[in-house]
Amino acid sequence: MRRACLGWRAVLDSAAMEFQEIAQQDGIIQVTLDGKPLTCLVCGNNSYHERNSMLNTRVREFFNIAWTGDKATNFVCTKCGYVF
Numbered sequence: 001m002r003r004a005c006l007g008w009r010a011v012l013d014s015a016a017m018e019f020q021e022i023a024q025q026d027g028i029i030q031v032t033l034d035g036k037p038l039t040c041l042v043c044g045n046n047s048y049h050e051r052n053s054m055l056n057t058r059v060r061e062f063f064n065i066a067w068t069g070d071k072a073t074n075f076v077c078t079k080c081g082y083v084f
């Protein structure tokens, strides 16, 4: 099922890590990796914004072509702004 989503998820799948996003309200997501919550290295927070959601579609399309998509996606800590 997950392979039906965006291409960068398929890249994570190929790295053999169980990666899951849990969507919260207001565009906030929680991320788990191998069943463990991804916590911010700086402040210990565990909710994030997806950085590519801040880009408009045109920019995203460009990144998908130029960078194969996965590098255009980062998680930004909602508390301190640390970028993963």
Ligand SMILES: [Zn+2]
Pocket (backbone or CB within 6 Å): 040, 041, 042, 043, 044, 045, 077, 078, 079, 080, 081, 082
């Ligand atoms: Zn943080």
